[in-house]
Every structure is written in structure tokens, then in C-alpha cells.
Amino acid sequence: MVVRTVDPGETIGRFIKNHYVFIIVMAVLLLILAMVSAQKIYMATGIETFVFKDSQIYKDIEYYTENFQATNFLILITTDDVFSPDVLEAMRLLDSQIRVNPKVQNVTGLYTILDRYSSGGIVNSAQAERIISLLPGEATRFLVPGKHHTIMSVLLRGDLEEAEKPAILEDVKSAIRWVPMPAGSSARVTGETAMMLEIQDEMMRSMSIMLASAVIMMIIALWFTFSHSKWRLLPLPIVLVGVIFTGGIMGITGVPLTMVSMAVFPILIGLGVEYAIQFQNRMMEELADGKAPGDAVVATVKNIGPPVAYSVMTCLLGFLSILASPVPMIYDFGLMCMIGVAVCFLSALFLLLSVLVLLSSKAGRIQHKVEQRGVIEKVIERVAETTTRHPVIVIFALVAMIAGYALDPTIGVEIDQSSFAPQDLPSVVLFRSLTNIMDVKTTDMIVQVKAHDVTAPDTVRWMQNFSLYEKSNNPDVLAVSSLNTLMASYNDGVVPDTGPEIQAVLDRIPWEEQRRYIDDYRTTSIITMTINDLPTDQQMSMLRRVERDLSFLSPPAGISATLSGQSRVMLTTLGSLTSDRLQMTLASGLLVLIGLLIVYRGDWVRSVVPVIAVVIVTGLSCIVMIILHMKYTPLSVTLGALTIGIGIDFSILHMERYYEEKAKGFPPLEAMRIATAKIGNAIFSSASTVIAGFGALVMSNFSILSNFGLVTIIDFILALCSAFVIMPPLLVTLDTWWSKVRGVKV
Template sequence: MIGLERLGVWITKNPVIIIAVAVLLTLVSVHYAQQIESTGMTTESFVSKDSSLYQLYDHLYQENFGADGNIILIEGDNVAKADALSASLRLSDHTKMIPNVISVQSIADIVADAEYQSSGIRRIPSQERIDEILADAGSSVQGLMPDSRHTRMIVGMPTTATLTESQRGELLAEISSAVDFAEFPAGYSTTVTGDPSFQAAIQEVMNNSNGSVLLLCGLLMIVALLLVFRHVRWPLLPLPIVLLGIIWTVGAMGFFHIPMGMVTFAAFPIMIGLGIDYAIQFHNRIDEELIKGKSSVEAAISTVNHVAIPVAIAVTVTEAGFIALLSSTVPSINDFGKVCMIGLVMCYLSALFVNTTVLYLSERKSPRKKKAEGHSEDGSAIGAFIENVANFCVGRWKAVLAVALILALAGNYADTMVPIETDTKNYIPQDLSPLIDLNHMKAFFGGTDSLKFLVQADDVTDPHNLRWMDDFSNYLLTSREDRTESVTSIATYVKEAGGGEIPDDRTQIREIIASLPEAVQDTYLSGHNLAIVDVNIGDAQTNLGTEGMARLIKSYEDDLAWMTPPPGVSVRITGQAVLMATVMDALISGRVEMSLLGLVLIFILLLAIYRDLIKALLPVLPMLVVIGWMGLVMYYGGLKYTPLTATLGALILGVGSEYAILMMERFYEELHNVGDPYEALKITANRIGSALVASGAAVIFGFAALMSSPFNIISNFGLVTVLSIVFALITTFTVFVVLMIRMEIHREVVENAKQELKKAIALINDQSRRRINGN
């Protein structure tokens, strides 16, 4: 193409401009990279802020009741002894003075507050008086001290949306310092746990592990390139080229405010693998042209002319596969798709301009004196092997297609039975000490999963409204006793203070509420028009799974429909458990939809580019086979889908179709040169086979590094993707070449038939004209 030849000429004439622009873009990227925010497994990572579900959760629940509860677990022979309570009170009072601490609940506060009401002095009294106070406290003690050896202090603190990461870290550090200040007696132990500490630990481990995973990724790719790309000069050059594209991508993340989380981090090995593929394609072709004896200028121009468009088409088609991820309702999946899409463009630009320029300059400065060892115009040993595999499959094309189809159909069926990992705590290292501490605390206090019923009314403290809340709580405890561990609301405390009955007098009710600890009021009541009914469901998310949680939530909604609130009272269900159940449901249903959308987008795009039905179908069909095969692997391998592996279909379509497109483009280039499909296939498999194997090996080795991650969600993704790329390469050299050669032969047969038909029609017409003229 004349335009591409001009681009090649421009690249060879302007290397200084290209290098200068690359350096400038790198400096700008480093600046914006510092603005990237890190996120853990927060609610905002999984639920769109624009959804009505999140609006209810965020604006009504979080803004009015939202507070994270960090836990200080206290263990000893008798946690209600006077000396232990004195230390607990010191800890509580010191913790309350820490900036951003909202509230503190403990049995020490219950005892000291009760003593203040009776004597006017806030202190820990005698042991006899302590026992009397705790006996009268009722349910307020049960959630804080399940037995005499264990108690917990609940420290209320702002949610992740309110505090910055550094503020949150400082707050957790000061809570730990307050524990040391309290000086508990000998024989007592304290453990700081809870979701805030848990999330902070995850973030720290993730930040520490990401660097080592990427370093291992680079080392493994060096090994891959030295093994399968050593037949070219400068075989390791693709690595710095792709690193340049990654730096530009990180800068774009900061510029577009895309956060870095566990899901978005997994996009980088994809970009590294694909970016190396682009660099390898340009590198392999320019090396091939130089081996033929062309000058460095001619080789560079020819490479741009023959490779730029095929790789650009592959990039565009891969982008179409990742565009499907933007249809997901899960924000972290959206961000994953955005990072992949930006990264592919950056890596392509780096491969086209910087890679070609460096190769051109290096060859011009140090031209090769003779053919490198192992080089020949017949291709490499790997290329010869790929040629033999292709010929073998073409010769047995019926058996190849039959086996591929049977396995694909069986895999698509098996895929419907692959479970989804619903417990986000299983995404992280199971030996993480904060997780062990959290599970240790749950062993005594039960699970912390809960559903929240938001109650809105002109006056939720009206006796009729409080009685309904009490009746509804009792109904849930009896009708859902297998899952409902406790139900607590402001009505619980009013009823307890009223001697087991809710008073009829509204003024008396408000006096009772005013006498309650401020922490209780803030937890269950916001003003007089909004309250919550807190339903503790233990570890339901872990035990029930996605479908079980959805059924449980639906059953509570049915209970609400059965026990309708009084007129003028609105009650809606919310909570993090509800949000996560919706997310997992979106992953289950959206996974298939994303794959189908990616399939349709790629097919339409290829049809628009080639205006040829065969060329549009060829890259897509083998990827359907790969998706089916992966279904078998997932099912029989006992693997589960996660938010990352849910993108598998779109990933396979995007990555796998690239190999097929590059193979197809070279096949039709050679077919144009030699005319015979079988000869064109032999040349194609030999010449481009080694490059595809090299790029595939780099991707495989890169994703293998993910398997070393301590985070199960990432290591699982690495394993699944390695298998997907292996299958994509296998189908490219087997199923795809069979489909390509058979379709092209069919096209030739059809074209020949058309030509024969035209000749026959022309002959008939000619004979008819002769008869007419003869008459």
C-alpha cells in the first residue's frame, strides 16, 4: 500500500523525532502514574455507583448508619473481672480520643455508664456491683460478651468512602497503640481485627506482591524469548518495547482516574503478552526481510507495509473482544476492560514506531555481515514443526473437525455447571494473619453477614411503628430460625427498657431513647424518620453460595410482603450482602452475554474490514472451540469462576482471534504470491509459525507468573488463562488451518463452478445467436 510505504519511509527518515516523542510521553506517563489510586475489595469495586441498589445502600444506609466496625478481641480467664474491665475502660476512653473514631462499644462502657447514673462517678465499681450491672444489662451485653472468657470492643469508624487510605492507616495504627497503652493484666490477650484491619492487610499484601509477580513475569518472558525467538537478532528487544507501552498505559490510568485493584492488576500480564506479540511480529518480519538480502531501509519499509495493517486489524479485533467487558455491571470488570483497551493501543504504537526505529537504527549501525547461525529463508525449526502439524491436520481434516466439535459441544454444556466463588474472602491468602484473627473472632461471636431493613416514616418512634418492627423481628426469628441468628433494632432496646413491653406513650418512648447510649442511638436510629432493622445471618454468604444467597434474600423480601408495615411506613432491604449477591448474579448472567457480545462485535468488525464472509468467520469459529474446551477444563478441573475468570470468554475471543488473524493475513499474502492454497499454507505455517509460537510462549510464561500470586483470585486467573492461550495456539495450528484451507478450496470450487456456468451460458447464447442468424 502506498500510504503504508510512505509511513515506512517517514519512520526511517525521522528516528530522532520518534525517540524524542517516546521519551516525552514516558516522562508525562511517570507524572500521571503517581495519581493512581489503589483499591481493595471495596463495595465500590463491585457495584456501580449509578445503580439504584447502590444509591439505596450509599445514600440512605451508609450516609445515615454507615460506619465500619473494627474489633478489639479481649480474651482471658474472666473478662468481666474488675482489673480487666479497668484496662478495657482505659482502652475505650483512649480510643474515643483518636481522630475519626465515631463510637466505642464495650462491656466496660456499659458498667461505667451504669455506675455513673447511680453514683455520679464514671468508674469500674466493685466486683459485686459489676455482676449486678451486667445481669441487668440484658441483650446489650450478649453481643459483646458471649461467655466469661471472651469479649469484644467495637470501634466505630468512617467507611472507606469517607477516609483516605493514609488517614485510614493512621487510624488503625493509633488503635493498635491504644491497646498497648491500656496495659491489660497478665493472662489476658488482645487482638485487633475486623473488616477495616482486614482490608488494610489485603491492600498491603497486594502492594507487596504485585511487584514480585511482575518481576517474575519479566524473567519468565526472557526465558521464553531465549527459547523460541533466538533465531532472530536482538531476541530480547520485545521486552523493553512492551515495557514502554506499559509505562504509557499506567500514565493513562492516572490521567483517566482508573484505580488499581486486584482485577485491574491482572490486565497487565495480558498487555505484556499481547504487546510482546505485536513487537515480535514486526521484529520477525524485518529479520525475514533482512535475511533475503534487503537493505535496512528496504526491510523497514517492507515490514511496515506488510505487518502494520494485519497487526492493526488484530489489535482492533482484540479491542472488540474487550469492549464487551464494558457491558458488565461490575465496575472492576469495566476498569479491567478499559485498561486492556488502552494498553493494547499503547503497545501497538510502541511496537510500530519505537520497535521498528530501534531495529532499523541497530541494523544500519551494525549491519549483519552474514546470515546468522540457524537462519535460512526456509524458516526456523519451530516453523518447520508447525508446517508439519498443519499438513498433518489438513490431511485428516474430517477427524480434526469432528473431535474439535464434539469436545466444544461437551465443554459448552459442562460450562453451565461450573460454580462461582461467592465468598470474596476466598480470593485472598488463607494464611493471612488478619483473616485467621477474623475467623477466630467469628468462632465466638458468630458470622458478621447481615441484611438491613431500612424503615422510613414521618415518625419511626411512634408506638405502632415500633411494635411492627418488634413483631417483624420476632417473625424473622421464628420463620427463618435456621438462618437468622439475631434481629436488632431500636425497638429491641425500647422494649427492654420498658420491662418487655413497648410503651403506648410517645413521650415516654423518646425519653427511653434519649437515655440509651449514643452508640446505640447512632447504630439503629437517624433522627426520627429513619431506622434500621439489623438481621444477622451469620456466615450465609460463605455457606449458601450465590444461588442460595439470592433465595435467602428473596425469602426475606417475601416475609416483608407478608408482614406489611403500617400505612405511611416504607421498608426496603439493603446491605453489603444484598449488593454482593446482585454482583455475583450479574457475573453469572453477564458472563455468557459478554462472550456473545464480543463474538458479534468481532464478526461484524471483520466483515466490515474484509467485506468477505469467509474471512469474517475464520478467526471467530476456532475461538468458539476454545471456549468450549475451557468449559471442560473448568468443570473437570474443579475450578470456579471469579470476577476475573468471568471475563474468560471475551479474553479468549480477543487474544485467540489475534493469532488467527495474523495467520490468515499471511496466508492470503502468500496465496496471492503463489496461487496454490496448499503451497501458501506451507509457507505461512513455516514463516509465521515461529513468531506466533514465540508470542504465545511469552504470553503463557507471563501468565504463569500470575500463578505465583498469593491471591487466589489472581493465581486462578493465571492458570485458566495459560490453558486458554495454549488451546488458542493449538486451535490456530490445527482447527483454524483446516477451516481456512477447506473454505478457500470451497471458494475456488464455487468460483470455478461459476466460471464454468458462465462459459456454458455464453456458449448456449452463442449457439442460439448462430441459429437465429442462420435462419
């Protein structure tokens, strides 16, 4: 009895043939559901984009933020004389208007200090200036950075949700518009919190521009590269449906939109259209051969389904290594790329082919133009033929790759989100102006200390020893402040040493001042080290040094001390960007290699050659970044994985056609020449759609996206060149050698 093997492609094709109307209806219903779910997508630019919420690091930083780091808006007052009674009165009126909002905890400014020290009120500027001059500089430097500028601070309640802050910001802006300022004076909201909220709004506008650019560029690419096909623009709306499905999944699963995940949608448009073209092109060929629409779709899925599925598989395997990143925004980017690629593939497979069955059933006989061999094919054929006869070019490429990786450590790293945003954004410009006005040349490094009682003698002694060690051994530490320095200021400069002495001093210190350094339960305290404002790489070295010092001067049993706040975030994120990017690329190449070995059933030549061809590109990418003076960001660290996952497709398609021609009896050199001549334009067209998708990123006004888009386009052009320059000589050389080793006639 003969057992008939069931072909999965044929089975899927028959399902589409028999249920194409049902598939279209279900797609419409799912589209509506996805559009509703996509409304739940929210923007994220906070700590949760750098550290996972379920990690101890996040919990420590969150506790520090809630207890020691106030969330506030700053109001920059610019005037001829900040001590003018008219200006002070305007600030008091502004204060009263802002306090109306119950979500505002406190409002402070120059006027609050002056009102505290002047019982009869401020009569003139000279009186106000005299009062300020008698106070310690530390108490007034922030509020009065100069005679023409003063700062009001709007402290928000600690229990606020992130989603509530934009409304409060609008209320503060409304209060500023309502309160008249004296002639020659102005008031503007600034500060990091306000800046990040405006950046979030700009992110939504930028994403709309990117998506519109992706659609326009894809229309152009399809119009010229897919002109031989009927309904040449159909792949685009089908893929857009897949993109909306992906957005719906983001909404349902709670994946936020960050500066990194913004890049997902243009990328999916480029990749999805590539898959859709493969299916539609084959469907048109089957229809042109005279097959009925139902039979054509079965033949299409059976013949082209497996190669496209393999392409999707290598892409997913390439992206899989991104999920190993400890940085949430990078992990989310990799996850949504993988989900999106799978969804767009399924949309092309089921929805596109169902629509084509429906359209072709009503269109009558389909005429499918055969592409004529043009200039592109001739150039590609000549290049591949030349390099195949001179395989030494592979050696040069490998040397260039090694040089690129050797230079990789010299490429800088950037994680400051304000530097990723448009530098002409009003909030960014104003924040930069505020920094210049404040003349800030330092930054703070936070050490978080936890114990059963942080006011116990053992804890106080350890904090004192650690503070003295850092001040005397670390030249970049300018000052150290903690509960110890606070107690010393109330105890004639002496830090109390015994339990009763400590308690006696604490009894004399107002709780508001203690609260700067200890929490309500006395289980957590912070040490603030003021350091020089160093470049990113030097800051990283400084953080690692302090972390080593914490290990060297480890606190007694029952007490723990770790970096916290922005310092801890920087250490975690920068550490990932500097060490994990090469591991990510290596893991991506290894996963793809394993996948190909499984698909090709252990044929190492077929598996290794395309991997080598695309890994060479990842090394050249390092050189490209150096030439363009670019730094690694949370997005560009994924370049290696993306290049391998997507770029390897070009080499695989070329290689498969080589083996197809070789199976017809052509010798290796001739088989490669014929394969290149036949498939060159198809690969070029496929690459153009992918590049068009990434090209939309270049249109973004966020440098993290535009720079990434530019480098990625160059990488894919290099991957395309590698498929025709590096892969042919490498494949022919290894295939010929291995055939001789096995005793197979070439």
C-alpha cells in the same frame, strides 16, 4: 491522470524515518510525566469496586453505611480471665491512648459496661462476672464471647476519607504496643476494616512480585524464541515503557487498582512483547536485505503494520464486551486492557522502530539469521495434515464446546474479597480466628425503607406486616429487628398503631437507641433480618426471594423498600457474574466477527472460521474450571472475552498464510500443509510470549489472580492447539465447499 493512492503504512513509516530522534525524545518526556501521574494510583477494595458511584444503588448503600453501619477497628483481647481487674485496667488505659486521636469517635469494651453498673469499681473477677450474668445476652455476647476473649471496638468518625484509615490503624497498633498487658494477655487489632487495609498493602507487594516475574519470564521467552534476531531483548524495555504509560493514564483518569485490575500489567507485557516482536522481526529482515535503516522502517510499517493492526483490532473488539459489565472493577479491567493494548501497540510501532533506526544506523550491516525448520514445525505440520484429512474432529470439538456451556451453570461464584487474599496473611488468619471465637453462624440482611416520615403509621404498619410475613414464611429468617421491635420493647411488647401513640413511645426511647434504626431526618429506616449463614448460591436464592417478597408486599404510595448494604452488593454482583458472563463471551465473539467481516469485505469463510475455532475454546474452558474445582470471580468472568480477543490471533495468522500459499496455485490440502510448516514456529513463539505474561499471574499469592492465570494459560494453549487442530480442517472444508458453490476452480 493517474491518481496515486496514499498508503497509510508508508506514510507512518516515512514519518518515523524522518523524525525518529524527535519520537525518542518525546517518549522520554512522556515517560517522566507518566511516572509522575502513576503516583496518583490508589487502591480500592470497598463498595465502589462493586457498584458504580453514580448509580442509585451506590447512593442508597453509601447513605446506609454512613448512617447505620459504623466503621470500626476491633481489638481482640486474649487472656486467662477477661474479668480480671488488671485486664480491665489495661483496657481502660488503652482506651485513653486511642481516644487521643481526634479522628476516633468512641471506644467501647467490657469495662464500659462494668463501669456503668458498678459505682464503686470492680474489686474482683467474681463481681464483674456476676454483673455481666445479670444483663441480657444480646447486650454482652459481642463484647464477651468467652471467658478468655473480649473485644474492644474503636469507632471511627463518619466523615473520614478512605485514605485516612491506614494512619489511624497504625496509631491503634502503636497504642497497643505502648500499653503493657498483664502477663499471659495479648491485644491484636482485627475486624473487616483492618483486614481490608492489610490486604491493600499486600496487593501492592503482590503486584511487584508479578511484574518482576513477568519481566524474568519474558527475558527467558525472548532469549530462546527470538534468538535469531539482533537485540533480542529490546522488545521488553519498549513494552515496559508502554506499561508505564498505561499506569500514568490510570493515575490521570482516577482508575483505581483493584484485585481485578492488578492483572492488567502482566497481561500487557505479554501482549505488547508479541506486537514488538512482529515489528522487530520484519525490520531485521528488511535490514538484512540490504536496505538503509530509513527505507527498512518504511518497508516494515508498510508490510507488517496492517496485519499487526488487525490483530490489535480483534483484541480490542474482544475486550469491548467487558465494558458492558455493571461491576466497576470488571469495567475498569476491560477499559485499562483496551487502553494498555493500544498504548503498547503504539509504543512498539513508533518507539521501538525509532530506536531500531537509531541503533542500526550505528551498527553497520545487519545479519539476520534465518530460522531452521525444527521439531516443532514438523510436529505441528503432521498434526494439522492429519486433522485436515479427518474433519470429523471439528464435530467432536463442537460437541465438547456445547457440553462445556451446558455445565457452565454448575460452576460456583465467589465475590468475598477476603477469600481472594492470601489465607496465611496475619490479618486474614486473625479475622478467621475472631469469627470462630464469636461462633458466628448467622448473617444480617438489610432492607432500607425510605418515606417522608418513617415513623408515620402507614410506614410502621407496612414494616410490621413485612417483618411478620418474612418470619412466618421464610424458614431461614431467624429474627427480625427494626424500629417496630424497638418500640414494642418499650411498650409492653405492643407496636403502637396511631401517630400519637408512636410519638409517645418514641419520646421514651433514648435517641442513641432510635439511631440504630432511623436517620436524623426520619426519612430512612432499616429492617435487619438475621438469617442462617448460607453458602453463596443459597444466599443468592435467599436474596432473590426477599426481593420478590418486597415486590409482592409492595409498600404504600410514597414509601419505598429495597435491599441494602452487603445484601444489595451481593445481589448486584452475583447477578452480573452468573448472567453476564455468557453474554459477555457471546458479545465478544459477535463483535470480532463483525470486525473481520469489515476487514475481509464480507468474506464469511475468512471471518467465521477463526471465530468458531476460538469460541470452541471458550466452551472447553468451562470444563477446565470444573476439573480444577474453580469458581467464577470478578476476574475470571472475563475469560471468554480475553480468550476470543487474544487467542483468535493464532488462527488468523495461520489462515492468512494458508490463503497466501493457495494464491500461489497450491490446492487446499497442500496449501494448508505448507502454511503450517512455514508459520508454525512463528505462531508458537508469539503464543509463548503471551503465555509468559499470563504466567506471571500464577506467581501471585492472591488466589483470584493465580487461579485466573492458570486457567488462562490452559485456555491459550487450547487456542494454540485449536489453530492447528480445529481450524485447518474447518477452513479447508468450508473453503472448498464455498469455492464449488461459487463455481471457482479449487
